[in-house]
Amino acid sequence: MKYSYTFLLLLVYCCSTVASFVAPNGVQRAATTELNAERREFLSAAAVAAGLAFPLTANAIRDYENVGYLGGSEIVDVNNANVRVYLKMPGLYPTLAGKIASNGPYNAVGDLYNIPGLSGKEKELLKKYESRFTAQKPQADYVIDRFNNGLYR
Secondary structure (H helix, E strand, O other): OOOOHHHHHHHHHHHHHHHHHOOOOOOOOOOHHHHHHHHHHHHHHHHHHHHHHOOOOOOOOOOOOOHHHHOOOOOEEOOOOOHHHHHHOOOOOOHHHHHHHHOOOOOOHHHHHHOOOOOHHHHHHHHHHHHHEEOOOOOHHHHOOOOOOOOOO
Protein backbone atom coordinates (compact mmCIF):
# COMPACT_ATOMS: atom_id res chain seq x y z
CA MET A 1 0.00 0.00 0.00
CA LYS A 2 1.41 3.42 -0.92
CA TYR A 3 1.35 6.30 1.54
CA SER A 4 2.04 9.92 0.79
CA TYR A 5 5.11 11.61 2.18
CA THR A 6 2.96 13.92 4.30
CA PHE A 7 1.05 10.99 5.81
CA LEU A 8 4.27 9.17 6.74
CA LEU A 9 5.74 12.33 8.26
CA LEU A 10 2.57 12.82 10.31
CA LEU A 11 2.68 9.16 11.44
CA VAL A 12 6.32 9.46 12.57
CA TYR A 13 5.52 12.71 14.35
CA CYS A 14 2.59 11.16 16.26
CA CYS A 15 4.54 8.04 17.25
CA SER A 16 7.56 10.00 18.39
CA THR A 17 5.36 12.41 20.35
CA VAL A 18 3.77 9.54 22.25
CA ALA A 19 7.17 7.90 22.79
CA SER A 20 8.64 11.09 24.22
CA PHE A 21 5.99 11.22 26.96
CA VAL A 22 6.08 7.52 27.90
CA ALA A 23 9.20 6.10 29.49
CA PRO A 24 10.03 2.43 28.80
CA ASN A 25 9.82 -0.03 31.69
CA GLY A 26 12.94 -0.36 33.80
CA VAL A 27 14.33 3.04 32.80
CA GLN A 28 14.49 5.74 35.42
CA ARG A 29 12.86 9.02 34.44
CA ALA A 30 15.04 12.07 34.16
CA ALA A 31 14.40 15.12 36.23
CA THR A 32 11.33 17.17 35.28
CA THR A 33 13.33 20.11 33.98
CA GLU A 34 15.40 17.86 31.72
CA LEU A 35 12.23 16.28 30.30
CA ASN A 36 10.71 19.67 29.64
CA ALA A 37 13.85 20.78 27.81
CA GLU A 38 13.80 17.61 25.70
CA ARG A 39 10.12 18.12 24.89
CA ARG A 40 10.72 21.72 23.86
CA GLU A 41 13.54 20.66 21.55
CA PHE A 42 11.44 17.90 20.07
CA LEU A 43 8.39 20.08 19.53
CA SER A 44 10.44 22.86 17.92
CA ALA A 45 12.05 20.32 15.56
CA ALA A 46 8.60 18.87 14.77
CA ALA A 47 7.24 22.35 14.03
CA VAL A 48 10.09 23.00 11.59
CA ALA A 49 9.47 19.63 9.90
CA ALA A 50 5.75 20.34 9.64
CA GLY A 51 6.48 23.77 8.13
CA LEU A 52 8.67 22.16 5.46
CA ALA A 53 6.09 19.46 4.73
CA PHE A 54 3.30 21.92 3.90
CA PRO A 55 4.43 24.45 1.27
CA LEU A 56 3.21 28.03 1.24
CA THR A 57 0.36 28.97 -1.06
CA ALA A 58 1.16 30.54 -4.42
CA ASN A 59 0.27 34.15 -4.99
CA ALA A 60 -1.74 33.98 -8.21
CA ILE A 61 -2.83 36.98 -10.24
CA ARG A 62 -6.54 37.24 -9.58
CA ASP A 63 -7.37 40.39 -11.46
CA TYR A 64 -6.08 41.53 -14.84
CA GLU A 65 -4.93 45.12 -14.38
CA ASN A 66 -5.93 46.07 -17.94
CA VAL A 67 -9.46 44.69 -17.74
CA GLY A 68 -10.87 48.12 -18.63
CA TYR A 69 -9.35 47.80 -22.10
CA LEU A 70 -11.46 44.73 -22.82
CA GLY A 71 -14.56 46.83 -23.48
CA GLY A 72 -15.17 48.84 -20.33
CA SER A 73 -13.55 52.06 -21.52
CA GLU A 74 -13.05 54.11 -24.66
CA ILE A 75 -9.66 52.46 -25.26
CA VAL A 76 -9.62 48.91 -26.65
CA ASP A 77 -6.79 46.40 -26.27
CA VAL A 78 -6.34 44.91 -29.77
CA ASN A 79 -4.59 41.80 -28.40
CA ASN A 80 -7.12 40.74 -25.76
CA ALA A 81 -10.49 42.39 -26.47
CA ASN A 82 -13.40 40.44 -27.94
CA VAL A 83 -14.50 41.23 -31.48
CA ARG A 84 -17.87 42.55 -30.20
CA VAL A 85 -16.12 45.43 -28.43
CA TYR A 86 -15.64 47.03 -31.84
CA LEU A 87 -19.43 47.56 -32.05
CA LYS A 88 -18.76 50.84 -30.20
CA MET A 89 -16.84 52.11 -33.22
CA PRO A 90 -19.09 52.45 -36.29
CA GLY A 91 -17.70 50.80 -39.40
CA LEU A 92 -15.37 48.34 -37.69
CA TYR A 93 -17.76 45.50 -36.88
CA PRO A 94 -17.91 42.80 -38.20
CA THR A 95 -15.44 42.81 -41.12
CA LEU A 96 -12.53 44.90 -39.85
CA ALA A 97 -13.06 43.76 -36.26
CA GLY A 98 -12.76 40.14 -37.42
CA LYS A 99 -9.53 40.92 -39.25
CA ILE A 100 -8.09 42.65 -36.17
CA ALA A 101 -9.03 39.76 -33.88
CA SER A 102 -7.81 37.02 -36.22
CA ASN A 103 -4.42 38.52 -37.17
CA GLY A 104 -2.97 39.32 -33.74
CA PRO A 105 -1.01 39.50 -31.56
CA TYR A 106 0.37 42.94 -32.24
CA ASN A 107 3.48 44.51 -30.74
CA ALA A 108 2.16 48.03 -31.31
CA VAL A 109 -0.97 49.70 -32.63
CA GLY A 110 0.90 50.57 -35.85
CA ASP A 111 1.08 46.84 -36.65
CA LEU A 112 -2.65 46.96 -37.47
CA TYR A 113 -1.80 48.56 -40.81
CA ASN A 114 0.17 45.41 -41.77
CA ILE A 115 -2.92 43.16 -41.70
CA PRO A 116 -3.04 41.37 -45.07
CA GLY A 117 -5.93 42.27 -47.35
CA LEU A 118 -6.84 45.67 -45.84
CA SER A 119 -8.63 48.00 -48.24
CA GLY A 120 -8.00 51.73 -48.38
CA LYS A 121 -11.31 52.42 -46.62
CA GLU A 122 -10.42 49.98 -43.82
CA LYS A 123 -7.06 51.70 -43.34
CA GLU A 124 -8.90 55.04 -43.11
CA LEU A 125 -11.16 53.57 -40.39
CA LEU A 126 -8.11 52.31 -38.50
CA LYS A 127 -6.57 55.79 -38.72
CA LYS A 128 -9.83 57.34 -37.46
CA TYR A 129 -9.90 55.14 -34.32
CA GLU A 130 -6.15 54.67 -33.83
CA SER A 131 -6.12 56.84 -30.69
CA ARG A 132 -8.65 54.47 -29.09
CA PHE A 133 -6.44 51.38 -29.53
CA THR A 134 -3.70 49.97 -27.32
CA ALA A 135 -1.59 46.82 -27.70
CA GLN A 136 -1.10 45.16 -24.31
CA LYS A 137 0.67 41.83 -23.76
CA PRO A 138 -1.61 38.95 -24.84
CA GLN A 139 -3.17 37.14 -21.87
CA ALA A 140 -4.18 33.50 -22.41
CA ASP A 141 -7.38 33.98 -20.39
CA TYR A 142 -8.65 36.59 -22.86
CA VAL A 143 -7.03 35.66 -26.18
CA ILE A 144 -9.10 32.48 -26.32
CA ASP A 145 -12.32 34.55 -26.17
CA ARG A 146 -11.44 37.13 -28.84
CA PHE A 147 -13.76 35.54 -31.42
CA ASN A 148 -16.57 34.12 -29.29
CA ASN A 149 -17.10 35.13 -25.68
CA GLY A 150 -20.32 33.13 -25.36
CA LEU A 151 -22.63 36.17 -25.27
CA TYR A 152 -25.57 35.95 -27.62
CA ARG A 153 -28.55 38.24 -28.22
